Amino acid sequence: MGILDDIRVLDLTHVWFGPFCTMMLADLGAEVIRIEPPWGAIDRVAEGALFGGVTYTFHHLNLNKKDLTLNLKSPEGVAIFKELVKISDVVVQNFSPGTMERLGLGYEVLRELNPSIIYAALSGFGQYGPYMKRGSYAMIAEAMSGHTRLTGDGVDPNGPPIEMAQAYGDLGPALFAAMSIIAAIRYRDKTGKGQMIDVSQLDCMVALNTGITCYTLSGMKPWELRNKYPATRGVGGLMRTKDGGWIRLAAFSPSSIDNLKRCLGAEEISKEDVERRVAEMTRDEAVELFVKADVPVAPVYHVDEVVKDPHLIARGMFIELEHPKAGRVKVPNFPVKFSETPGRVVTAAPLLGQHNREILMGLLGYTEEKIRELELAGVIASEPMP
Numbered sequence: 001m002g003i004l005d006d007i008r009v010l011d012l013t014h015v016w017f018g019p020f021c022t023m024m025l026a027d028l029g030a031e032v033i034r035i036e037p038p039w040g041a042i043d044r045v046a047e048g049a050l051f052g053g054v055t056y057t058f059h060h061l062n063l064n065k066k067d068l069t070l071n072l073k074s075p076e077g078v079a080i081f082k083e084l085v086k087i088s089d090v091v092v093q094n095f096s097p098g099t100m101e102r103l104g105l106g107y108e109v110l111r112e113l114n115p116s117i118i119y120a121a122l123s124g125f126g127q128y129g130p131y132m133k134r135g136s137y138a139m140i141a142e143a144m145s146g147h148t149r150l151t152g153d154g155v156d157p158n159g160p161p162i163e164m165a166q167a168y169g170d171l172g173p174a175l176f177a178a179m180s181i182i183a184a185i186r187y188r189d190k191t192g193k194g195q196m197i198d199v200s201q202l203d204c205m206v207a208l209n210t211g212i213t214c215y216t217l218s219g220m221k222p223w224e225l226r227n228k229y230p231a232t233r234g235v236g237g238l239m240r241t242k243d244g245g246w247i248r249l250a251a252f253s254p255s256s257i258d259n260l261k262r263c264l265g266a267e268e269i270s271k272e273d274v275e276r277r278v279a280e281m282t283r284d285e286a287v288e289l290f291v292k293a294d295v296p297v298a299p300v301y302h303v304d305e306v307v308k309d310p311h312l313i314a315r316g317m318f319i320e321l322e323h324p325k326a327g328r329v330k331v332p333n334f335p336v337k338f339s340e341t342p343g344r345v346v347t348a349a350p351l352l353g354q355h356n357r358e359i360l361m362g363l364l365g366y367t368e369e370k371i372r373e374l375e376l377a378g379v380i381a382s383e384p385m386p
Contacts (some may be wrong), residue, residue, distance in 0.1 A: 038381035054349065065350055081362055123198075319333045
């Protein structure tokens with residue numbers, strides 16, 4: 001059984017921030033119903049390389065979900081959504097602040113329908129504050145929280161800022177959102193009360209920036225503090241090998257420093273000394289040498305190497321699923337191992353409206369005739385199965 005297998009989530013999210021949050025809940029057993037407009041959400045209707053009609057990120061971020069289409073700009077679509085709210089536990093949305101209210105589906109309306117509903121509003125800047133109406137993406141939150149400048153400072157404080165790889169301004173806040181929803185479920189278990197959760201990308205990325213506390217304590221930026229109080233213990237960093245590869249060494253504890261000295265046959269070592277030795281080896285030779293010496297080290301992988309790593313394979317970190325249009329899809333498995341209630345990745349990302357009938361007939365008791373009427377009226381639609 002999944003730890004959240006008695007929880008139903010209505011997922012009105014799109015792109016990365018919201019979908020990653022709701023996928024975490026789905027991986028833990030929740031029934032997550034992704035709700036899109038009949039023409040498809042913006043993360044489904046995308047440009048560039050498509051696999052089975054959608055992007056690789058859509059496949060990555062929408063596992064384990066059911067898909068229902070609803071035109072929430074129509075009275076019938078709003079009415080169906082309200083029916084679902086009455087029998088659900090959580091609503092998650094990442095529209096711009098005010099959108100749900102304009103649709104007549106704000107928190108105050110939904111809690112009248114279901115006082116125990118947990119309503120999570122995900123946005124760039126939160127539901128109040130001077131910036132609440134500004135648009136946002138991951139890189140906006142990363143920039144304003146200091147991460148983009150700090151990443152550049154790690155290379156050259158006088159050089160340009162450098163954006164983080166991927167979209168951690170989405171993925172980090174998504175984990176805060178999922179954790180907070182589960183906390184709200186626990187509160188409801190104790191009191192029977194639902195609540196609203198306001199998750200701001202910027203707030204979350206600020207919380208992840210330890211450089212802020214560095215500044216508030218020292219009055220200096222992290223790079224200034226490092227220059228004033230340079231680390232003198234240990235050897236670490238990215239190091240190039242003779243085959244063009246890279247390793248990451250992290251010999252900072254007393255024992256690993258001693259092990260590194262013994263490994264290299266030196267009484268004293270510097271980073272430059274280690275870099276010269278590493279440059280004489282291939283990447284795999286260097287990794288093997290330092291692993292045997294019990295010195296923390298890692299090869300710097302490309303993604304095609306990540307999926308072949310024997311340790312990750314042994315821990316079941318990749319799973320293959322069958323997608324109706326893309327075929328066999330290999331994706332990361334849920335990463336945390338539970339002894340009693342393991343997370344599970346069971347189904348591939350859904351087709352548009354794939355579960356319309358299952359949800360409307362199974363949960364709401366609609367007839368086939370009613371569903372055809374809704375299709376003809378443009379309230380729902382579905383992508384044909386191949």
